[in-house]
Amino acid sequence: MAHRTLQVSTKTGISAATLVLALILAALGAVFWRAEFGSLLGPADWAAIRFTVLQAVLSALISTVFAIPIARALARRQFVGRSLLVTLLGAPFILPVIVAVLGLLAVFGRAGWLNAGLAAFGLPAVSIYGLQGVVLAHVFFNLPLATRLLLQGWQTIPAERFRLAAQLGLTPQAVFRSIELPLLRQILPGTAALIFVICLTSFAVALTLGGGPRATTIELAIYQAFRFDFDLNRAALLSLVQLGLAGSAAVTALWIIPSISIGGGQDRPLKRWDAQGGVQRMLDGAVIILAALFLLLPLGAVLARGLIGLPQTPASVWQAAGNSIGVALLSIAVLLVLALPLAGWIATTKRSSVEGVGLFGIAASPLMIGTGWFILINPVADPFVLALPVTALVNVLMALPFALRILVPPLRDTVQVYGRLSQALSLQGWPFWRWVVLPRIRPQIGFAAGLTGALSMGDLGVIALFAHPDRTTLPLQMYRLMGSYQMEAAAGAALILLALSLGIFWLFDKGGRWHADA
């Protein structure tokens, strides 16, 4: 009934949004500006656009649909190792592409465990290469993300609702319809849009598992335009197409999302009385086991290969690891400065479509942003001197939409539930953040910070142009090892990377939930 809604960090939020847009548009503008000759988009480019959209739609749909039973099962079951499993669910998302692909191939590849198993039973082999492989890999990367976002949503349902459901003796189906479905309607469109946009910029996965040039994505076309043709005009045009697609996805999703609040509760621990029946238990158990196998087997392969290679990893890998940790921490700091005011603004503005701003960050081709800023910076300063801030900023751009997706819903709830009380108490500005928002959304801040840190850690080529020669990051060092025939040492480096990424994610995620009431 709050007709006069609380305004939260409107000015800083708008400044942050402007900064994000400016970062991307300045890069795009710089590339157009330097483009001397230009070709328009050819038939091959249009084929790439079609394939990109197809695989991104499929990946987004499948990831979100499968995330529902997994998140539901995790939300209503308590078991030993549950929190470890939830943390490990974050792992695929933060793995460098090539590591994850090799892990997937160990399970699903021509010589993988699945085909070995099929052969043992005299069954024909299945091929991972093709559209199915691209989608499989994208689901592997994004299913955990969708699950985490849904699980987080489930945890915002006040315990009172489940008490009510238990009181009324609602069947699991009725609980789903009356409590869970409204929640899903609020979370799924945004999650699907996010995954769609992530998959828009897919390049190496699509190419490696796509089985050939049929699986050409826009990002590959951009790469080719920059690297081989040096056709800046075409690169910029393709980047524009990527941004346009992401923008339409964002607008569509935010239009579908109903702007209702889940409502407040008394922060009681979530306990559920529904779904105690044997069939429900078995179903949930099966879902959890299948999901864990799908996600953990490839990780197990990465672990196994990494342990063999670990003794061979040279000292330079550890130096690179140190650099990567520094980049990750800086990225987290920049993210919080940017994302919190932005989320505050988005949560309280009527035009919720501004959340789309965040999506531009990942929709923009990293190569385009890097090149654009290189063009801008190179004449006035040594790009190497600015390597660290640029790396952190670009990492933050990539992480921003996830952070917003994580932060905005609870912030919106907080404002809806406690906005009136806060206004009546003149709580605004920093005191409002200090005493109301930050404590209430601390778990989500931890989650967002952890995700950003992990993403920055595993990030490779965003800004190869800015990579400082003496300060290589861990993913780059890993690639260099592979390029020098040091495949085993590279596997060791990948394991270190995985451990560090998960470590930083766990640290912040856990830190956010430490002693938190919600």
Add this chain to the structure above:
Amino acid sequence: MLTLEQGLIRQGSFSLAANLTIEPHKKYAVIGPSGAGKSTLLGAFCGFVPLTQGKLLWQARDITHAAPGARPMTMLFQDNNLFPHLSVQQNVGLGVRPDLRLSSDEKTQVESALARVGLADMADRKPGSLSGGQQSRAALARVLVQARPLVLLDEPFAALGPALRNEMLDLVDALVTETGASLIMVTHAPEDVERIADEVIFVASGTAMAPQPARALMENPPSELRAYLG
């Protein structure tokens, strides 16, 4: 003195007209059928519901567009009156200073308010671990430290049992008498009116009528009120 001058609130097909004055040191009950606009009236006083027409004056000063926190009143809502993540002491402290940087005098003020409502030994507890009555007391302690000239209650005790509710009303009565504030409370129960109110604002048919002395009105209700009281 709070005056709502030729006030009109319109929200879609709903509308509420009000032209009334709240005197100092008096206790008002707002009664009327569900959906008539009792909460809306209080929301308009507090600044959560904008006036479509008219003016809100406090001591002849126009506060129609003042922010909720800048108005001379404090309000308890039906629910969510406390931040669940803050301790009772912090919740009350917010009434003194929104940034919670309390001086030692202010801390003493919070402690004595908690003692006054009987929660001295619950200061460090979180609301979730308090009973419903204790939660109401904590909210009232904050009303006490806020010391605003107007206290608005939008049925904050509706969920409490009759004995507990009466206890709370008596506490409210005592507190506003101590601080010299006026009280405006929404209620459904005629016995609440008898227990505490000096005047009654009857809300029905799109109008909040001017306050009338409680005793006289309840003893000789007009037809609409009679229909509501049943």
Add this chain to the structure above:
Amino acid sequence: MKYLTLAATTLLATSAYADTPELVVYTYDSFVTEWGPGPQIEAAFEETCACDLKFVGMGDGAALLARLKLEGARSDADLVLGLDTSLIAAAKETGLFATTSVSAEYNLPIVWNDDSFVPYDWGYFAFVHNTDMLPPNNFRELGDSDIKIVIQDPRSSTPGLGLLMWVKQAYGDEAPAIWEGLADNVVTVTKGWSEAYGLFLEGEADMVLSYTTSPAYHLIAEDDATKAAAPFDEGHYMQIEVVGKLAGSDQSELADKFMAFMVSDAAQTVLPTTNWMYPAVLPDAGLPIGFGQLIEPEKALLVPSEAVPALREEALAEWLTALSK
């Protein structure tokens, strides 16, 4: 110093090295790693030059060229090391490179007479396989077989482009038919060499596009004789890696010295077992032992660098058409 440096530390560092000239060499990533030739070359050259040699690794050969084009005449680099014959024409078109008189007694299968670029090592592209299989003898046999191969994308990697040129040079107008034959053998196409070689080692394919010298790495560094390169009777396409001096270099003399050093015995003995390519000039001590066991292609194929750009367009279109079916 061409930049307004921002950090005070950089200024200090500059003044400390004021009397030691700095020679900046842009190169590809794998050159500068501790297994690559970079560290040994740097140490050996600095012993003789009274200078500070600085290798800056950035991606692969194509990335080097893109970087140079972006930097233009403002580039901090004095030399670029690691372009190959496919990229020379595009590199020259930038007008950024200076001519040089450095030359040597090259041990190349072709005559080298480029006036800007000095070749420092070279190799033949080849399909590498495990020795437990019988390899095909040419592209036709490969196309007819059900052997699975992994190749690199010519749009994102230099070996991929090399393969394109190989088929085009060997088969000319028949190249589309060859690619159609190969289409069902290609398991997948990767972004770069590392991914493809990684997939091969994981057992995802029977053969991978690499170099005739790749088995030498396994033989010498890992004492592993299970990898071999398949000799193709239509000949093997060559990759010659070159170093070039930028016209904008403020250390022109020193840059010439470095190019001469790269074809001297000191550098040439390092390259075979660090870059795993043939040295451009035969070292006094001859080739390392493992190199003697490598296959010797009967015929060396190479498209003249100035013909590459036009041929590449045509071959790329054919490749896309054949593999997209």
